[in-house]
Amino acid sequence: MLVVPWFTPNLTLPDWSQIRITTSAVRIRPKKGLPKPRVPACLPSIDVRALSWCSPGMTARYSRSSNAVAVRQAKAADVARIVHMLWDDEQGRRRESTLPENAGTYLSAFEQIERDPNSHVFVATLDDVVVGCLQLTILPGLSYRGTTRALIEDVRVAKSSRGQGIGSHLLSFAEARAADLGCSMIELFVHDSRSDAHRFYETAGYSGVHRGFRKKLG
Structure with a gap:
């Protein structure tokens, strides 16, 4: 198998190979008994994010992309996309709604967040498409000798x-x-069932030192 970091955006596969395209490499597997495929001399920096198998003789086309992740303050126009990400898992479907009649509720909540100087919603974009989000809340407090904490939610x-x-x-x-806003501690809460998220935050240096409780009012 031959592995190259990138490939041409328009590639016609001859009858000697299969190709698997991943986020970081292009893998070419020649058919048994046939010579090793030749790599084009010029390999442009192309973002190849699709994961797929292309049969021999087919043409695979991939567009150029900067593949640069950017983070910015969320806007009202992002709310529908944010809500969809909040909704799009087993727990989210129990508590969120993507129905048009509920759009006003989410937009009203977003407006309240915008008016609160201690509340922020950020989105991550990839090629100008919103692909991630989180909410950051700044919490002044008396404990820990008056430490200002940050709370991360809805990642x-x-x-x-x-x-x-x-x-x-x-x-x-x-x-x-959070550090720029004067926080010296940051906290977040993760549902017990989200084992993958537990590992993600532990790898990022967070420790599970508290147990959270919740009670609905009204």
Whole structure:
């Protein structure tokens, strides 16, 4: 098998190979008994994010992309996309709604967040498409000798964009912003069932030192 870091955006496969395209490499497997495939001399920096098998003789086309993750303050126009990411898992479907009649409730909540100087919603974008989000809340307090803490909530990455470091990028951004806003501690809460999220935060340096409780009012 031959592995190359990138490939041409328009590739016609001859009758000697199969190709698997992943986020980081192009893998070419020659048919048994046939010579090793030749790699084009010029390999442009192309973002190849699709994961698929292409049969021999087929043409695979992939567009150029900067593949640069950016994080910015969320806007009202982002709310529908954020809500969809919040909704798009087993727990989210129990508590969120993507129905048009509920849009006003989410937009009203977003407006309240915008008016609160201690509340921030950030989105991660990939090629100008919103692919992740989180909410950051600054909490002045008396404990820990008057320490100002930051609370991170609603961290989500779109399913189609996971595995590219977007969650880590968002988290690092939020930590840096919290430090800029005078916080010396950052906290978050993760549902017991989200074992993958537990591992993600532990790898990022967080420790599970508290047990959270919740009670609905009204």
